[in-house]
Amino acid sequence: MKIVVIGGSGQIGSRLVKALQAQGHQMVAASPSSGVNTITREGLAEAMNGADVVVDVSNAPSWEDAAVLAFFQTSTQNLVAAARAHGVGHYLALSIVGTDGMADNGYMRAKKVQQDLIKASGLPYTIVQATQFFEFLDLIIQAGADGDVIRLSPALIQPIAADDVVAALSELVVSTPQNETIELAGPEPFPLDALARNLLARKGDKRAVIADVHARYFGVQLTDKSLTPQSPSARLAPTKLDDWLKR
Template structure:
C-alpha cells in the first residue's frame, strides 16, 4: 500500500514511516520540511497522489487556545479535501485519550474539532487516542518549575512510550477502518507527581517535586478518570502496550 504520513518527520510520524517501510509498504513522510504544508495546502495534492491511506500526526506550533484550534481545523480540513480528490480510502488520525472530557483545555477542544472533521468527512477513518507520552513528562515538570521546585498534580494517568504509539498507528494504517475510536495506553496507571520524581531522579536532577492536588493539567481541571483509558463507552477497541515506565527510564539513560 501507499501510505502518506502527515507529520512524518516528527517524534511519532518518523517511526510510523520506518515501521511501515519495514513491512514492505510505500510509506511517504510528508511535512513542511519535505515540501508538504497542510496549512497552506502546498505540495499536498502531489503527496497524496495514488495514496491508499493517510496517517495524520502533525502537531501545532502553538498551544494557545486560538492558534491551536485554527491549526487543527485548517490542517485537517485541507487534508480531507485533498484526500477526497486523491481517492484515499482510510484516514488514521492521532488524538488524545480523554480529549472530549476536558473542554476547559484549549488543546483538547482543538483535538475534538479535528476528530469531528475526520468523522464528518465521509472518508473511512480510524481515530487512535493515546495517553500522555513518557517523553513529555519532562516538559510537564519543566513547565511547573519555579526555582528548584516543580509543583505538580497527583492526577492519575496511564502514560505510554512514543514508540508504542507509533506501532499502534502503523497497525491501524494497514488494518480496515473501524469508523470509530481505538484507545492506546501504557501498561500501568501512575500518578503525575511520581512520574516526574522518578524521571528527575533517573536524570540526576536535583529539583524537588511538590504535590498540589489542585495544580490541574495544562490549566484545566482533571480527576482520576480524565486521563486514563476505559472511561468512554463509545470506544471501539482498546490496546494496552507493554513498555513500562521503569523500562523506558532504563532505556532512556
C-alpha cells in the same frame, strides 16, 4: 500500498515512515520541509494522488489557543477534501486520551475539532487517542515548577512509549478502518506527583514535589479520568516505564 504520513518528519511520523517502509509500502513523508503544506495546500494533491491511506500525526507550529485551533481546523478540512478527491480508503489520525474532557485547554479543544471534522467527513476512518508519551514526562513535570518546588496533581497518568504508539499505528494503518476512536495507553497508571518524585530522584534533583489537587495541568484541573483511558477495550502497550528508562 501507498501511505501518506502527514507530519512525516516528526517524532512519531519519521519512525512510522521507517517502520512501514520496512514492510514494503510506498511511503510519502509529507511535511512543509518536503514540500507538502496542509495549510496552503502546496503539494497536497500530488502527495495524495494514488494514496490508499493517509495518516495524520502532524502538530501545530504554535500552541497559542487561536493559532492551534486555526491550524487543526484548516489542515483537517484541506486533508479531508484532498482525501475525498483522490479516493483515499482510510483516514487515520493520532490524537490524545482525554481530549473530550479538557475543554479548558486550547490544544485539546483544537484536537477535538480535528476529530469531529474527521468523523463528519464521510471517509472511512480510525482515530487513535494515545496517552502522554514517556518522552514528554520531563516537560510535564517542569510545567509544575513553582519556585524551588514542583506542584503537581496526584491524579493518575498512564504514559506510553513513543515506539509503542508507532507499533500500534503500523498495525492499524494496514487494517480495515474502524470508524471509531481507539484508546491506547501504557501498561501502568501512576499518581502524577509520585511519578515526578521517582523521576527527579533518579536524576538527583532534590526539589520537593507537592501534591496539590488544585494544581493545573496546562490549564486543566485533573481527575483520575483525565489522563487515563476510559474504554474497557482500550489497548495497553507492553513497555513499562522502568524498562524504558533502563534503555
